Amino acid sequence: AAPPAHPCNTPNDRHLATIARMAELCEREGVQLVLVHPPVLGCEAPELPPELAVLPVIDGNQWPGADDFTNFYDNHHQVAAGAAEYSQWLAGQIASLAGRDS
Secondary structure (H helix, E strand, O other), X not given: OXXXXXXXXXXXXXXXXXXXXXXXXXXXXXXXXXXXXXXXXXXXXXXXXXXXXXXXXXXHHHOOOOOOHHHEOOOOOEXXXXXXXXXXXXXXXXXXXXXXXX
């Protein structure tokens, strides 16, 4: 049976201000900030406001196993096999972003 639904959250003003501050600190230090929205069954990655839309985002819901409830204990914590597959996919996404910057 599929796990129960998890409430889908959108970032509030405090979250957005924190992300903006992190982006400023990273830019100042020459570090590329990448936002990762982990896979959550039944939830879409939130839209970012225009001032943050320039940040690279990896949407974990694009992982091919994201809609297979057998990869999860509940709707946002993965079982070992799901975590291993997601980690491989995520590493590829990060490598792809790094390749674009070089």
